[in-house]
Amino acid sequence: MSEPATAQPRAPKRIPVLGGYYALLIALLYLPIVILVIFSLNANQVLAFPLQGFTWQWYAQALANPTAVAAARNSVLVALGSSVVATALATMVAILVARFSFRGKRLLLSLAVLPLIVPYIVLAVALLLLFAALDVNRSLWTVGFAHTVIALPYALLIIVARIGGVSPFLDEASADLGADYVTTLRRVVLPIIAPAILAAWLVAFTASFDEFALALFLAGPDPTLPVFIYGQLRFASRLPMLISLATMVMAGTLTLALVADRLRRRS
Amino acid sequence: MTTQTPVAERAGPSAYRAGAGRPTRRRLRLDRNVTFWGLVIPPSVWLALFFLVPLVLIVVISLRPDLRGGVLAGVPPTLDQYQTLLEKPAYMRLFGTSIAMALGVAAAATALAFPIAYFLAFRAGRRAGLFLALLLIPFWTSFLLRVMAWKVMLGSGGVINSFLLSTGLTAEPVAFLLYNRFAVVITLVYVWTPFVALPILAGLQRIDPTLFEAAADLGSTPARRFWRIVLPLSAPGVIAGFFMCFIPTVGEYVTPLLVGGSGGSMYGNLIQDFFTKAANWPLGAAMSLVMLAGTLLFVALAIRLINPRRLVG
Numbered sequence: 001m002s003e004p005a006t007a008q009p010r011a012p013k014r015i016p017v018l019g020g021y022y023a024l025l026i027a028l029l030y031l032p033i034v035i036l037v038i039f040s041l042n043a044n045q046v047l048a049f050p051l052q053g054f055t056w057q058w059y060a061q062a063l064a065n066p067t068a069v070a071a072a073r074n075s076v077l078v079a080l081g082s083s084v085v086a087t088a089l090a091t092m093v094a095i096l097v098a099r100f101s102f103r104g105k106r107l108l109l110s111l112a113v114l115p116l117i118v119p120y121i122v123l124a125v126a127l128l129l130l131f132a133a134l135d136v137n138r139s140l141w142t143v144g145f146a147h148t149v150i151a152l153p154y155a156l157l158i159i160v161a162r163i164g165g166v167s168p169f170l171d172e173a174s175a176d177l178g179a180d181y182v183t184t185l186r187r188v189v190l191p192i193i194a195p196a197i198l199a200a201w202l203v204a205f206t207a208s209f210d211e212f213a214l215a216l217f218l219a220g221p222d223p224t225l226p227v228f229i230y231g232q233l234r235f236a237s238r239l240p241m242l243i244s245l246a247t248m249v250m251a252g253t254l255t256l257a258l259v260a261d262r263l264r265r266r267s
Numbered sequence: 268m269t270t271q272t273p274v275a276e277r278a279g280p281s282a283y284r285a286g287a288g289r290p291t292r293r294r295l296r297l298d299r300n301v302t303f304w305g306l307v308i309p310p311s312v313w314l315a316l317f318f319l320v321p322l323v324l325i326v327v328i329s330l331r332p333d334l335r336g337g338v339l340a341g342v343p344p345t346l347d348q349y350q351t352l353l354e355k356p357a358y359m360r361l362f363g364t365s366i367a368m369a370l371g372v373a374a375a376a377t378a379l380a381f382p383i384a385y386f387l388a389f390r391a392g393r394r395a396g397l398f399l400a401l402l403l404i405p406f407w408t409s410f411l412l413r414v415m416a417w418k419v420m421l422g423s424g425g426v427i428n429s430f431l432l433s434t435g436l437t438a439e440p441v442a443f444l445l446y447n448r449f450a451v452v453i454t455l456v457y458v459w460t461p462f463v464a465l466p467i468l469a470g471l472q473r474i475d476p477t478l479f480e481a482a483a484d485l486g487s488t489p490a491r492r493f494w495r496i497v498l499p500l501s502a503p504g505v506i507a508g509f510f511m512c513f514i515p516t517v518g519e520y521v522t523p524l525l526v527g528g529s530g531g532s533m534y535g536n537l538i539q540d541f542f543t544k545a546a547n548w549p550l551g552a553a554m555s556l557v558m559l560a561g562t563l564l565f566v567a568l569a570i571r572l573i574n575p576r577r578l579v580g
Binding site: 018019021022025026028029030032033035036039047050085088089092093095096100102108111112114115116117118119120121122123125126127128129130132133145146148149152180181182185210212213216217226229230233242243246247249250253254257261 | 298299301302303306307309310311313314316317318319320321322324325328337338339379382383385386387390391398400401402403404405408409410411412413415416417419420422425426433457460461514515517518519520521525535538539542548551552555558559562563566
């Protein structure tokens with residue numbers, strides 16, 4: 001049963017149990033999503049079989065809904081801002097980790113990774129208190145600040161993995177050729193880790209764009225897209241429109257994720 | 268964060284070649300110093316402001332009798348909120364239930380993910396990359412969409428029920444599928460299984476294949492090889508996957524909100540209520556802290572189990 005690929009000649013004829021299990025699980029994973037996509041194209045307000053015929057009307061309805069479009073725009077803004085900040089901070093921490101030794105290095109590193117093990121609701125509550133203490137009204141900004149914190153660990157892990165493979169002797173060579181340290185970073189280190197930075201940015205972007213648990217706590221009158229969708233779920237008649245909206249978002253995130261994956265693989 | 272040893276000083280070509288009176292090393296050190304502070308200050312300040320201080324604020328607020336005078340009012344600390352928590356066993360019971368649910372979800376997701384990871388590591392061959400991508404695509408689709416999908420699947424007018432009705436298997440819609448703990452657990456297992464497969468896969472890929480040959484040469488059976496080689500050596504990955512699912516699930520409040528109904532709510536929903544409807548922030552803060560402490564306890568346990576040094580090698 002545990003015959004590895006390398007020992008195959010010795011293996012008796014295998015029954016493809018594992019392959020079958022994989023296929024079954026994949027089918028189960030995709031089934032709910034496929035069903036949703038089907039219902040987003042089905043000419044019936046109620047999501048039930050039998051199907052009633054093909055329509056684009058829910059997509060048209062979603063795109064014609066100004067609140068939905070505004071919410072999508074809000075999400076893009078928040079995701080853009082928070083992902084750029086998170087990636088920049090992650091790059092800084094990664095360079096510090098790989099190129100400097102200093103007291104407090106472990107502290108900084110664990111502080112940057114710790115958001116991974118803090119449940120989102122605790123972080124949401126904590127930030128809610130912070131903004132109340134600072135007398136800052138909830139808005140897209142507050143959501144954005146929260147998203148930088150949760151995206152930072154993911155971005156950091158991606159960039160650290162790449163920068164760990166860059167030889168420090170390249171820095172030395174650059175310095176010997178007369179470059180100051182900033183120039184060395186800008187002309188030698190950053191170009192080498194650029195694919196990882198881009199991949200980290202895309203991951204941070206998608207993480208923010210899809211994030212709901214923190215956004216629900218911290219969004220002000222302007223909702224992000226998941227908050228908007230959640231608010232509309234109460235109305236059963238809008239379900240098909242929401243599903244079409246979510247399907248379009250899925251197509252968008254998926255494209256970004258695939259691009260990120262390709263970049264990561266190349267780096 | 269005051270002293271640093273630039274790489275240039277430790278070892279490397281320039282350390283040997285630098286002739287006396289060459290200014291470059293001094294300058295390099297100086298601007299490395301400047302760069303160091305430029306790199307250290309922004310992330311430190313950002314994380315302190317948006318992560319550390321907020322967590323401290325939870326502690327501060329949880330020691331307040333009420334919120335009169337605002338978040339920053341100087342009130343002598345009290346343990347009232349924690350006493351309230353002890354007096355209301357229902358809250359702590361819900362916390363226990365949530366931990367039990369999270370353990371169950373994590374265990375189920377790990378059990379479902381392990382054969383997948385095993386397949387990808389040892390059986391998929393050249394197409395492993397494609398198979399892996401196929402597994403991860405659902406994880407990259409909107410979380411809300413995936414949860415909504417289960418609402419549509421399990422609802423009384425939903426897919427499973429309309430299928431059962433149209434085939435005549437049941438005369439009435441089956442109501443027990445949605446709006447309970449069962450629905451929450453099913454949905455969360457669905458959401459997490461592909462993700463949990465990743466660390467397990469990483470763990471399996473680190474196993475040296477020659478170990479299998481050695482074991483086979485020494486006459487061990489495949490089952491024995493599985494128990495004595497695969498399982499122990501992949502344990503760090505399995506434990507990591509388990510906790511990557513467990514931690515977010517303990518703090519879950521969104522999935523219960525969507526598919527849990529009133530009977531399926533979790534400890535996180537209680538916290539959410541105290542910060543929204545009930546507007547009792549100090550009690551909510553105390554409850555959040557209890558959750559954080561519980562989670563960190565489990566993580567400490569996990570780190571002891573995994574022994575990170577083994578993961579690095």
